[in-house]
Amino acid sequence: MIENIKAFLGDFFVTGDPMIYGADVSIALASIAIVVTLTYFKKWRWLWDEWLTTVDHKKIGIMYIIAALLMLFRGGVDAILMRTQLALPNMNFLDADHYNQIFTTHGTIMIIFVAMPFIFGLMNIAVPLQIGARDVAYPYLNALSFWLFFFGAMLFNLSFVIGGSPDAGWTAYAPYAGPELNPSSVGQNYYYIGVQISGIGSLMTGINFLVTIAKMRAPGMTLFKMPMFTWSILITSLIIIFAFPTFTVTLALGLFDHLLGTHFFTIGGGGSPMLWANLFWFWGHPEVYIVLLPVFGIFSEVIATFAHKTLFGYATMVCSMVAISILSFLTWLHHFFTMGNTAPVNAFFSLSTMLIAIPTGVKIFNWLFTLNKGRIEFTTPMLWALAFIPNFTIGGVTGVMLAMAPADYQYHNSMFLIAHFHSTLIAGTVFGVFCGLHYWWPKMFGYLLNEKLGKWSFWVFMISFNVCFMPMYFLGLMGMTRRMYTYPAGLGWGPVNFIITIGAFGMGVGFVIMAWNIVWSAIKGKRDTTGDPWGGRTLEWSIPSPAPEYNFAHIPKVTTRDAFAAMKEDKKRGREQKPKPFEPIHMPNNSGIPFIMSALFFVAGFGFVFKWYWMGIPGLIGVAICMIARSFVYDDHHHIPTDEIERTERATGRLS
Amino acid sequence: MAASSLSDSDKRKNMPLEYTTEEGDLRIVGFWIFMASDLVLFSTLFATYLILQGSIGNGPSAKDLFEIGPVMAETIVLLVSSFTCGLGTLELRRHNTKGLIFWFVVTLILGLIFLGLEINEFYVYSVQEGAPIHLSAFLSGFYILLGTHGAHVTLGIFWVICIVIQLAQRGVTPVTARKAFMAGLYWHFLDVVWIFIYTAVYLTGMVI
Numbered sequence: 001m002i003e004n005i006k007a008f009l010g011d012f013f014v015t016g017d018p019m020i021y022g023a024d025v026s027i028a029l030a031s032i033a034i035v036v037t038l039t040y041f042k043k044w045r046w047l048w049d050e051w052l053t054t055v056d057h058k059k060i061g062i063m064y065i066i067a068a069l070l071m072l073f074r075g076g077v078d079a080i081l082m083r084t085q086l087a088l089p090n091m092n093f094l095d096a097d098h099y100n101q102i103f104t105t106h107g108t109i110m111i112i113f114v115a116m117p118f119i120f121g122l123m124n125i126a127v128p129l130q131i132g133a134r135d136v137a138y139p140y141l142n143a144l145s146f147w148l149f150f151f152g153a154m155l156f157n158l159s160f161v162i163g164g165s166p167d168a169g170w171t172a173y174a175p176y177a178g179p180e181l182n183p184s185s186v187g188q189n190y191y192y193i194g195v196q197i198s199g200i201g202s203l204m205t206g207i208n209f210l211v212t213i214a215k216m217r218a219p220g221m222t223l224f225k226m227p228m229f230t231w232s233i234l235i236t237s238l239i240i241i242f243a244f245p246t247f248t249v250t251l252a253l254g255l256f257d258h259l260l261g262t263h264f265f266t267i268g269g270g271g272s273p274m275l276w277a278n279l280f281w282f283w284g285h286p287e288v289y290i291v292l293l294p295v296f297g298i299f300s301e302v303i304a305t306f307a308h309k310t311l312f313g314y315a316t317m318v319c320s321m322v323a324i325s326i327l328s329f330l331t332w333l334h335h336f337f338t339m340g341n342t343a344p345v346n347a348f349f350s351l352s353t354m355l356i357a358i359p360t361g362v363k364i365f366n367w368l369f370t371l372n373k374g375r376i377e378f379t380t381p382m383l384w385a386l387a388f389i390p391n392f393t394i395g396g397v398t399g400v401m402l403a404m405a406p407a408d409y410q411y412h413n414s415m416f417l418i419a420h421f422h423s424t425l426i427a428g429t430v431f432g433v434f435c436g437l438h439y440w441w442p443k444m445f446g447y448l449l450n451e452k453l454g455k456w457s458f459w460v461f462m463i464s465f466n467v468c469f470m471p472m473y474f475l476g477l478m479g480m481t482r483r484m485y486t487y488p489a490g491l492g493w494g495p496v497n498f499i500i501t502i503g504a505f506g507m508g509v510g511f512v513i514m515a516w517n518i519v520w521s522a523i524k525g526k527r528d529t530t531g532d533p534w535g536g537r538t539l540e541w542s543i544p545s546p547a548p549e550y551n552f553a554h555i556p557k558v559t560t561r562d563a564f565a566a567m568k569e570d571k572k573r574g575r576e577q578k579p580k581p582f583e584p585i586h587m588p589n590n591s592g593i594p595f596i597m598s599a600l601f602f603v604a605g606f607g608f609v610f611k612w613y614w615m616g617i618p619g620l621i622g623v624a625i626c627m628i629a630r631s632f633v634y635d636d637h638h639h640i641p642t643d644e645i646e647r648t649e650r651a652t653g654r655l656s
Numbered sequence: 657m658a659a660s661s662l663s664d665s666d667k668r669k670n671m672p673l674e675y676t677t678e679e680g681d682l683r684i685v686g687f688w689i690f691m692a693s694d695l696v697l698f699s700t701l702f703a704t705y706l707i708l709q710g711s712i713g714n715g716p717s718a719k720d721l722f723e724i725g726p727v728m729a730e731t732i733v734l735l736v737s738s739f740t741c742g743l744g745t746l747e748l749r750r751h752n753t754k755g756l757i758f759w760f761v762v763t764l765i766l767g768l769i770f771l772g773l774e775i776n777e778f779y780v781y782s783v784q785e786g787a788p789i790h791l792s793a794f795l796s797g798f799y800i801l802l803g804t805h806g807a808h809v810t811l812g813i814f815w816v817i818c819i820v821i822q823l824a825q826r827g828v829t830p831v832t833a834r835k836a837f838m839a840g841l842y843w844h845f846l847d848v849v850w851i852f853i854y855t856a857v858y859l860t861g862m863v864i
């Protein structure tokens with residue numbers, strides 16, 4: 001009996017590695033610290049009322065960003081562990097198994113649990129404000145999306161200490177990920193289920209924002225008067241809606257191969273491992289644009305604001321995003337040129353991939369022309385935006401190199417590829433979300449991040465990024481492949497790898513400075529009393545910082561692009577409209593169901609990971625009960641009375 | 657929520673009940689988009705099935721397995737349920753709670769019969785004919801595609817039950833009208849998917 005329990009626990013908890021014990025201890029300590037703090041300050045009620053049950057898009061946005069920053073920390077630690085292992089030839093820091101698990105969790109976390117939620121956070125905060133709306137179309141669904149993402153991420157991260165992490169790469173290629181070669185299933189199930197749960201949330205976010213932007217714009221704001229960030233989110237939402245269902249199916253089929261013994265991607269029984277690669281990348285390539293187009297939008301806003309000019313080539317910006325979104329569904333095969341396709345097939349995908357460079361190039365030139373003759377102000381957000389242009393272009397150019405199918409036989413799965421997609425993902429997505437974070441921070445919290453610390457973190461991070469990834473291109477050309485846990489001395493790779501690792505640590509330092517900036521500014525940061533700290537051009541800057549619960553006391557009327565810039569112009573000329581009396585504002589009620597339902601998804605998911613149907617099935621029944629319960633809720637909104645609006649507006653100095 | 661201007665709410669007054677509030681309008685639009693994404697989901701399953709259709713491993717082929725009788729029965733029951741559901745929507749337009757509930761209950765019963773027939777078909781194939789899901793890629797694709805459709809129908813049944821209860825409690829209001837209307841859309845959608853299943857899975861399976 002005791003022996004049995006011991007054996008079970010030994011399998012259940014990952015044992016035998018000091019790093020894992022370290023993680024166990026730190027998780028336990030952090031949890032205890034959180035519980036004690038909340039209890040000591042009697043904050044449980046506050047946590048529940050203000051955050052866990054909120055349906056306010058601004059608070060949901062903040063929670064997305066906090067979660068994304070935490071996940072970035074975890075993914076970054078993974079990266080540093082890998083780079084430490086590769087710093088010198090024949091290192092013994094991680095063994096092969098461990099290295100596999102770490103690149104798998106690093107990749108999955110960075111894409112699914114950092115890039116996506118960071119973008120969702122920023123769009124939650126900015127989009128309703130930019131279009132003059134009081135919330136998103138479905139606030140309740142929005143909360144559900146967030147909590148599904150959150151619990152999906154928690155489930156995935158649990159694999160590190162309970163049961164073991166997946167190790168088949170973030171792409172989880174069959175047949176290696178399948179039951180034949182991965183018979184224990186547990187780690188792989190964590191991948192399928194954790195990513196699935198958060199993916200359902202992403203799909204709902206896509207629908208939510210499409211309808212919000214399509215139907216809830218302020219009067220007068222036609223499609224071609226929308227801010228560019230809102231445009232980018234509209235197009236991104238469309239990509240999400242058409243790409244994510246495929247991923248839902250793909251993950252489910254992969255899971256069924258493990259749970260039900262189906263033969264979708266297996267070697268035996270007539271299964272087709274190549275089918276996984278096709279399905280995965282049919283979602284996967286659009287996915288890279290899901291994390292890229294929104295930051296194109298952010299850069300467009302920031303560059304126009306700090307060049308003090310309207311954006312150059314508005315219509316071509318929109319058209320090129322539409323073109324990119326269509327092409328993004330036609331290029332998936334470039335991820336496996338080398339896997340035995342016929343020459344015409346490779347030629348088609350080679351061309352479609354290169355075509356994407358054209359609309360992307362158009363955008364780059366539009367940004368440059370926006371800067372041309374502008375009065376450029378070098379704030380922290382602007383620095384991130386300016387650094388994006390050349391660094392991302394390098395990623396784009398090497399992308400075109402990879403798109404040449406015959407040449408790809410040389411580059412495929414080498415460190416050259418790793419350098420390429422980090423140039424796009426870091427110089428694009430990460431620079432972009434950092435840029436947006438600094439830009440909208442005052443709108444979120446009512447104070448600015450410190451400029452000096454901000455610039456330090458920018459320069460350290462940006463330079464280290466280049467120290468890390470520029471040499472990596474050459475390392476790839478020298479023959480080092482990806483997912484290689486160690487290498488012998490004497491190949492000439494050692495020094496280059498050492499430099500790369502220095503760069504990786506440098507980026508870590510940059511991130512720490514940014515974290516310090518957040519802490520420092522929370523205490524001493526400059527207050528934003530005007531609501532318009534940057535001289536912004538779009539509607540989010542027309543309201544106080546932080547935005548009141550109802551966003552706009554009066555829904556603004558829009559006549560032109562850059563609506564707020566025009567309003568300020570009008571005001572200068574004394575053509576301001578007289579304020580109208582307030583009307584009560586209709587707002588959605590908070591709800592605890594999204595949190596509870598997602599927690600039940602977590603429970604069910606955990607059960608299925610271990611094939612414990614006694615846990616998985618009741619979990620799903622619980623989810624169904626939550627849905628039914630919600631169906632019977634009719635009393636789901638309230639009105640903010642006019643005197644409360646008046647008080648709030650007076651407190652922010654908007655009424656004299 | 658954006659405040660609806662006067663002209664906007666005037667316009668709404670002449671619309672069917674489910675569109676008379678801005679919220680109802682928003683949700684119906686969103687539901688159409690959801691169905692578009694669900695269509696992508698089914699397309700992926702269809703593509704997977706069609707790719708794996710010939711990979712029968714050691715198991716039977718589609719031709720060996722399928723029989724027209726039960727399939728016809730399922731098809732007819734589901735198509736009729738779509739018709740009765742449509743009659744329900746007509747009663748909704750007349751603001752007739754009783755009629756709406758009646759046709760929805762008929763739809764529910766037909767839905768349950770469909771599910772029963774489908775479960776029986778699965779049982780016959782997997783147990784009596786010895787062709788369970790884990791025998792070959794073809795069978796995996798078949799059961800999962802049809803099972804996903806069946807799961808959608810099951811979900812729809814629970815949903816319609818909830819709506820029928822709410823109709824009984826509250827009668828036809830803008831909110832219940834919206835829910836009944838959306839459930840109707842959903843039911844027709846599942847019918848369309850079934851027609852594709854009938855053609856792409858059964859007809860081609862038995863002919864080719």
Ligand code: HEM
Pocket residue numbers: 076079080082083103104106107108110111114115168169170171418422425426429430468481482483484504507508
């Ligand atoms: C902090 C800076 C980062 C460093 C130093 C870093 C480093 C690495 C390393 C060493 C690998 C594994 C290479 C190999 O042996 O195959 C890797 C893989 C990967 N990284 Fe990063 N990374 C960083 C940031 C990011 C970010 C921000 C993203 C995405 C938003 C990302 C996405 C990925 C992906 C998808 C993989 C592939 C995983 C796989 O092979 O399955 N990384 N990274």
Ligand SMILES: [Cu+2]
Pocket residue numbers: 284285288331332334335
């Ligand atoms: Cu791609």
